[in-house]
Amino acid sequence: xxxxxxxxxxxxxxxxxxxxxxxxxxxxxxxxxxxxxxxxxxxxxxxxxxxxxxxxxxxxxxxxxxxxxxxxxxxxxxxxxxxxxxxxxxxxxxxxxxxxxxxxxxxxxxxxxxxxxxxxxxxxxxxxxxxxxxxxxxxxxxxxxxxxxxxxxxxxxxxxxxxxxxxxxxxxxxxxxxxxxxxxxxxxxxxxxxxxxxxxxxxxxxxxxxxxxxxxxxxxxxxxxxxxxxxxxxxxxxxxxxxxxxxxxxxxxxxxxxxxxxxxxxxxxxxxxxxxxxxxxxxxxxxxxxxxxxxxxxxxxxxxxxxxxxxxxxxxxxxxxxxxxxxxxxxxxxxxxxxxxxxxxxxxxxxxxxxxxxxxxxxxxxxxxxxxxxxxxxxxxxxxxxxxxxxxxxxxxxxxx
Amino acid sequence: xxxxxxxxxxxxxxxxxxxxxxxxxxxxxxxxxxxxxxxxxxxxxxxxxxxxxxxxxxxxxxxxxxxxxxxxxxxxxxxxxxxxxxxxxxxxxxxxxxxxxxxxxxxxxxxxxxxxxxxxxxxxxxxxxxxxxxxxxxxxxxxxxxxxxxxxxxxxxxxxxxxxxxxxxxxxxxxxxxxxxxxxxxxxxxxxxxxxxxxxxxxxxxxxxxxxxxxxxxxxxxxxxxxxxxxxxxxxxxxxxxxxxxxxxxxxxxxxxxxx
Numbered sequence: 001x002x003x004x005x006x007x008x009x010x011x012x013x014x015x016x017x018x019x020x021x022x023x024x025x026x027x028x029x030x031x032x033x034x035x036x037x038x039x040x041x042x043x044x045x046x047x048x049x050x051x052x053x054x055x056x057x058x059x060x061x062x063x064x065x066x067x068x069x070x071x072x073x074x075x076x077x078x079x080x081x082x083x084x085x086x087x088x089x090x091x092x093x094x095x096x097x098x099x100x101x102x103x104x105x106x107x108x109x110x111x112x113x114x115x116x117x118x119x120x121x122x123x124x125x126x127x128x129x130x131x132x133x134x135x136x137x138x139x140x141x142x143x144x145x146x147x148x149x150x151x152x153x154x155x156x157x158x159x160x161x162x163x164x165x166x167x168x169x170x171x172x173x174x175x176x177x178x179x180x181x182x183x184x185x186x187x188x189x190x191x192x193x194x195x196x197x198x199x200x201x202x203x204x205x206x207x208x209x210x211x212x213x214x215x216x217x218x219x220x221x222x223x224x225x226x227x228x229x230x231x232x233x234x235x236x237x238x239x240x241x242x243x244x245x246x247x248x249x250x251x252x253x254x255x256x257x258x259x260x261x262x263x264x265x266x267x268x269x270x271x272x273x274x275x276x277x278x279x280x281x282x283x284x285x286x287x288x289x290x291x292x293x294x295x296x297x298x299x300x301x302x303x304x305x306x307x308x309x310x311x312x313x314x315x316x317x318x319x320x321x322x323x324x325x326x327x328x329x330x331x332x333x334x335x336x337x338x339x340x341x342x343x344x345x346x347x348x349x350x351x352x353x354x355x356x357x358x359x360x361x362x363x364x365x366x367x368x369x370x371x372x373x374x375x376x377x378x379x380x381x382x383x384x385x386x387x388x389x390x391x392x393x394x395x396x397x398x399x400x401x
Numbered sequence: 402x403x404x405x406x407x408x409x410x411x412x413x414x415x416x417x418x419x420x421x422x423x424x425x426x427x428x429x430x431x432x433x434x435x436x437x438x439x440x441x442x443x444x445x446x447x448x449x450x451x452x453x454x455x456x457x458x459x460x461x462x463x464x465x466x467x468x469x470x471x472x473x474x475x476x477x478x479x480x481x482x483x484x485x486x487x488x489x490x491x492x493x494x495x496x497x498x499x500x501x502x503x504x505x506x507x508x509x510x511x512x513x514x515x516x517x518x519x520x521x522x523x524x525x526x527x528x529x530x531x532x533x534x535x536x537x538x539x540x541x542x543x544x545x546x547x548x549x550x551x552x553x554x555x556x557x558x559x560x561x562x563x564x565x566x567x568x569x570x571x572x573x574x575x576x577x578x579x580x581x582x583x584x585x586x587x588x589x590x591x592x593x594x595x596x597x598x599x600x601x602x603x604x605x606x607x608x609x610x611x612x613x614x615x616x617x618x619x620x621x622x623x624x625x626x627x628x629x630x631x632x633x634x635x636x637x638x639x640x641x642x643x644x645x646x647x648x649x650x651x652x653x654x655x656x657x658x659x660x661x
Contacts, residue, residue, distance in 0.1 A: 007536065017505055017532045019462045021557040021582050023564065163468055169459065176461045181583040183559065280506045280532070281459055293480040294510030296458040 003317070008197020008284075011320065013313035016196040017280045018176070025183045030198040032103050037205070042098065049094050050209065053127065054084045056091075058210075060217035060374070065344040070364035073371045076226070078214050080238065080378050081349065087379030088210060088238045089120035089191060095206035097124035100187035107182065108132040110189045111175040113140055113168030113234075114304035114352070115147025116379055117191030122156035132156040135174045137167040140304055146383060165298040168308050172282050192235025193312035196283030200312045207241025214374055215245055222372055228363065230255045231376040232355040233273070233326060234306035236315040238378035243324060253325070255363065256315060257355040259301035260328035270299035271328040272311045273319050281309075286316040302331040302387075303351035305379070333358040338381060338388060350379035351388070403526045403550040407498045407574045410449050411609040411630055420626045420661040423611050424654060425452040425502060425635030426642070427470035429479025433487045439647060444497040446651045447658030450631070452529065453488065454639075455481050455503035462504075462531040464586025466636040470643065481507045481516075485523050492524030500527040500553060500574070508541070517544040527551025527574045535568045542571055553577050556602060558593045569606035575631060576606055579614045586636045587617035591625075599628040619660035626661040 003010045016026060036042040050056045059079045067075045080088040093110075100108060108130050112118025118134040125132030134151055138160045141148055151158050164170035172195075179188040193200040193207075211229075218226050229246060231239035233256040246252045261269035269275065272287040279288035281296055289297040289309035299309040318324035329337075334351055337358035342348045349357060353376065360375050367373070381388075414421045424443050428436050440451050456471035456479050463471070481503065488499055501520070508516055508530065520528070527550055533541065535554060545552045551574025556565060559582055569576060581593050595612070602610055612625050613633025622632045634657060642650045 015537050016534060017537055018534065019531055019557070019579075020534055020555045020560060020568075021579065023534050023536075023557075024559050024561060163465075164458065164472070173459050173461050177464070177584045180462070183582050280504075280509060282461065283532075288506070290506065290510065292510070293482070294457075294507035295475065296506070 003314070004197060004201050008201070010314045010317035013278070013286045013316040014197055014200060014284050016283065017285065018196045018283050019180055021180050021183060025179070026196055026198070032099060033198050033202050036099055036102060042102065046095055046098055050091065054090050054094060055082065056209065057213045058082050060214060060221065062221070063345050066341065069344055070361060072364040072369060073367035073373045075360060075364065076218065076372065076374045077345070077347065078210060078242065078374055078376045080210060080376060081347070081353070081380035085120050085123050086382065087116045087120070087350065088207060088241060089117045090123065091209055091241065092191065092203050092206040092237065093117070093120035093124045093189060096189045096202070097128055097130065100189065101128055101130065103187065105185060105187035106131065107186045108189050109135070109175050109178050109186055110191060111135045111168065111171040112191065113137070113171065113307060114383065115140070115144040115151070116305060118158070119147050119150050121189050122151040122154040125156060126154045133159055135159050135161050135171040135178070137165070137171050138162045139166040140168065143304060144383070169296065176282065192237040193240045193314055194235040194282065194284065194310060200284065200314055203237050204240040204244055204314060207237050208244045210238065210241035210376065211243060211245035214242065218372065218374065224372070225249055225252055226374045227251065227371040228253045228255060228373040230257065230356045230360050230373060232257045232306060232352045232378060233311060233315055234259070234270070234308050234352065236312040238376050240312070240314055242376045243318070247323065254318070254323065255359055256324055256326040257329045257359040258326055259303060259306035259355060260330040261300045261302070263330055264328055268300040269328065270301040270306050270308055272309055273315065273326040274328040276309070278316065284313050286313040287311050287319070302334060303355065305350070305352040306355065327359055329355040329358045335388065335391065337361055347377065348381035348385070349377050350381050351384045353378045402524065403521065403548060404573050405549070406526050407450065407551055410498050411575065414449060415630065420629065421449040421609070421631035422447060422654070422658045422661060423450040423452060423613070423631050423633040424448040424638055425454055425633065427456060427467060427474050427639050428453040428484045428487070429456060429474035429477055430470045431473065432477055433479060433483055437487050437491050439650070440491055440497070441495055442647065442651055443654055444495050446654040448497065448654055450498045450500065452500050452502045452635070453484055455484055455501055455507055457504040457507060460504060462584055464584040464636060466640045467585050470639045481511050485519050485525060488525045489523035498526045499524070500529060500551065501525055502529040502531070505530050505533045513541055513544040517548050517550060520550055521548035527553050529553045529555065529577055531555060535564070535571065555579055558582060558598055562601065565602065566605050569602070569608070572606065572608055575609040575611050576602060577633065578602055578610055578612045578629070580612050581615050583614065585614055587640070588615035591615050591621065595625055596628050619656045622657050623660040632657070632661050
């Protein structure tokens with residue numbers, strides 16, 4: 001049976017844990033989404049923009065140098081970094097913005113951490129001529145000044161969030177408060193497979209184009225399915241986009257790379273699957289970093305896009321069912337992978353995607369040479385070069401927030 | 402006591418021709434000791450039911466005033482278990498109905514069965530959970546029902562009638578009607594058509610109706626009182642306590658009670 005079920009559950013995970021005011025809005029959204037999912041004119045319209053605006057399909061590149069260097073398996077890179085705006089985030093932003101327009105919503109709101117989802121949302125808002133406001137933690141605004149400028153250039157208002165830890169989780173809280181207040185005319189364009197039903201399903205579906213393309217491309221290039229899929233996991237959107245079309249293919253193993261930050265024992269990490277326990281935050285039940293009283297802990301990662309204490313319900317379900325395996329990758333391992341991919345392949349990956357590359361570095365040497373591995377390069381690293389340069393200048397000492 | 406202690410309060414006020422005043426405070430802000438003392442003073446000043454707000458790290462249904470109070474309470478060491486212990490001690494000194502208002506995760510972490518048992522032992526009468534809609538609330542409702550504790554649901558102005566009927570059918574204690582679409586916090590104007598809204602709820606339930614969110618002044622309380630059974634005031638009380646201290650809160654509560 002396809003998941004989620006009609007109540008938005010993936011096994012025990014998911015559901016809808018929101019204020020009553022949002023329940024009618026979520027039901028309206030769910031109904032509208034089920035309609036467009038079957039509507040050929042909507043699908044054609046989305047495909048038009050994915051092809052001619054986003055630049056899809058993105059290439060699947062055989063990373064011969066990296067494969068030889070790691071000495072096990074054939075490694076392919078799915079180049080989501082070549083998507084317009086520089087990451088996979090646009091796939092979902094386009095789908096949801098077209099849905100918002102169809103629903104007659106006059107205003108988009110979104111949250112952003114590193115700024116990638118904020119930029120993608122600001123981009124589609126400009127394209128479709130819809131008013132847009134993006135909530136961003138004050139800490140993240142400091143760390144990601146370039147993306148703030150991009151959003152403003154695109155005509156979006158960036159609203160700083162000073163409450164709590166002033167990072168992504170607080171930006172989501174503030175976006176939810178805005179939505180509760182302006183629920184009549186506003187569409188909340190959530191950026192990951194998190195939150196209340198139908199968001200985890202809908203965002204996954206809009207990102208599934210990644211895995212669908214990989215399937216066609218690898219069959220064309222290799223004539224067989226891959227043995228391993230690897231993606232980084234913050235909320236989980238790029239990993240679900242890659243994994244979902246392969247869930248029924250029993251021979252395909254799936255690996256998610258979480259952020260171990262300064263190490264799981266340091267308490268400074270963002271590894272909710274490896275070190276958290278299930279709980280409810282921001283609309284759904286899933287793995288969550290929390291203390292003994294159920295208070296949500298502040299996450300840390302060198303990568304702002306993975307720096308979040310919760311993960312979506314579907315990755316939570318895939319962990320428990322054993323369908324996917326999740327490993328935690330430290331800041332240092334991610335930084336090494338960042339340099340390795342840059343030098344081996346001439347591709348500078350986002351620090352988020354560098355976690356996936358680092359997992360491949362661990363896995364590849366154990367594999368037979370004929371096994372195929374696909375790594376999702378979810379975004380490009382241009383946004384991170386200043387931060388990494390500063391770290392290298394300090395001789396590899398990694399400073400967070 | 403649970404449901405019956407709440408029901409008795411609404412009945413007594415109704416018989417006296419008054420509305421009930423439900424006062425929310427952020428438990429543990431500035432300290433649990435101060436909260437315990439405040440509850441007794443509020444009761445003497447005319448509060449009929451006390452909502453003890455349990456602080457949470459991510460209070461999505463709250464505006465800036467209660468958010469800030471939650472963070473102060475957490476920083477001062479408040480937790481669900483300590484709040485229940487405080488209530489247990491208080492119950493020896495006051496018979497005022499006390500309900501907890503908490504986000505769902507701290508309750509889940511405590512364990513729903515343990516929570517209901519401990520609330521019962523402590524003399525806490527009910528529970529309001531702002532991020533737990535009806536569809537997800539069955540496990541909690543069942544746990545509370547074992548001890549005749551009130552599971553008080555929230556209704557919003559945009560709740561469609563079929564939902565309203567489902568929610569009302571499983572409610573106990575009273576029905577908490579959110580006065581506007583928005584988060585907690587004082588508003589100058591509440592534009593919702595309260596009379597029509599209350600009539601809609603009244604048509605599907607015999608339970609007392611409390612109205613809250615946005616109400617800060619005796620004038621606002623007085624204008625809404627004719628259409629409901631109880632007025633809920635939170636942010637105005639929390640704000641006054643923080644800015645002006647206990648004496649000012651007591652004065653505000655007396656004026657609110659007189660107005661309804």
